[in-house]
Amino acid sequence: MSADTTTASAAWPASARQDTRLAGDLAMWLIIGIEMLTFGLMFIVFSFARMREPSVFHAGQATLDLHLGAANTALLLTGSWCAARGVQALRGGTARRGARWLWGAAGFGVGFLLLKSLEYRAKVRAGYDLDTDTFWTFYYLLTGFHFMHVLAAVLLLSGIAWLAPRRGWKGGNTHAPETVTAFWHMVDLLWVVLFPLVYVLR
Template identity: 45%
Template structure:
C-alpha cells in the first residue's frame, strides 16, 4: 500500500505559530540602513588605501592590534551574554537573565574604556582627524562604531530593570529581542572593521 506524498511532506499544523524575525520590524530596517552606511565607509577605506598604500601602511602599523583583539573578544562575549539573557527570559529564569544582561553591559563598557584610551593615546601623540586620510577614515569608522556601542550599552541599561522585575516572558520579550538584535549588529560591524582596519595590509 502506497503512502500519499502529502503525508510524507509533513506540512506545518495550523496551530503552529508563524515564524517571524525577533524584535521590532523597525529595528531591522534600522539595521539594514546602518549596515549599508558602514558598507560605504568600508568601501571608502579600501579604495583610499589603494590610492595611498604607504600612508595607510604607516597608519596601520601605529595601531595596537592587541587592544583591537581584546575589544573583539569583549564584543563577542557581550553578544553571547545577550543571547543567554534572551534564552533565560524565555525559560523563565529571570534572576539568571539579569546576571547575563549585566555581564553584557559590563563587557560593552570595557570596550568603551579601552577604545577611549586608544583615542587618548593618539591625541597625546599629536594625531587627530586631520593628520592624514588614514586617520580621518580611522576616526570616522571607529568613532561611528563607538557611538553605536554606547547606544547598545544604554539599551542594555534600560532593559536591566524590566528584566530584573521579570516583566518579559517567552510570549512578550519584543523589546529585549530588539535590543539583542541591535547589539549583534554592533558586534558584526566590529568583526568586519577590526580585520579591515587593523590587520589587512
C-alpha cells in the same frame, strides 16, 4: 485549507513554528539595515582610499595596537554571547537570571568603550588626530561612529536589564529584549569587519 494541511500544521511542533518569526521589532531591523548599508559604504570608500595612498595607510596601521583591537573583539563577542543567554533565560521565565546576563553584556560593552577611549587618548597624545592624514581621518570617523553605536547599545542593554525583573518577560513575550539584542549583535558584527579592515589588512 484542506484537512491534510490542517493536520500537518497541528503536527508541526509549536516551538518550531514560533522559531520562524522575526525576532525583535521590524523598525529596528530597518534601522539595522540602514546602519549596515552606511557602514558598508564607508568600508568601500576606506578601501578605495587605501588603494590610492597605500604608504600613508600602511604607516598609520603600523602604529595601531593589534592586542588592543583583539581584546576589544573578545569583549564584544563575549558581550553578544551574554546578551543571547539573557534572552534565552527570559524566554525560560527566569527574569533575574536573564537580567544578570544582560548586565554582563552591558559590562563587556563598557569594557570596550574604556579600552577604545584609552586608545584614542594615546593616539591624540602621540600627535595623531583627524587632520594628520587620510588614514587617521578614516580611523577616527569609522571607529568613532562605531564607538557611538556601542554606547547606544550599552544604554539600551542596561535599560532592558533593569526592566527585566519588573516586566516579567517570558516565553514568546520577549519582544523588547530581542529587539535590543539584535541591535547589539549588529554592533558586534560591524566591529568584526572593522577590526581586520582598519587594523590588520594591508
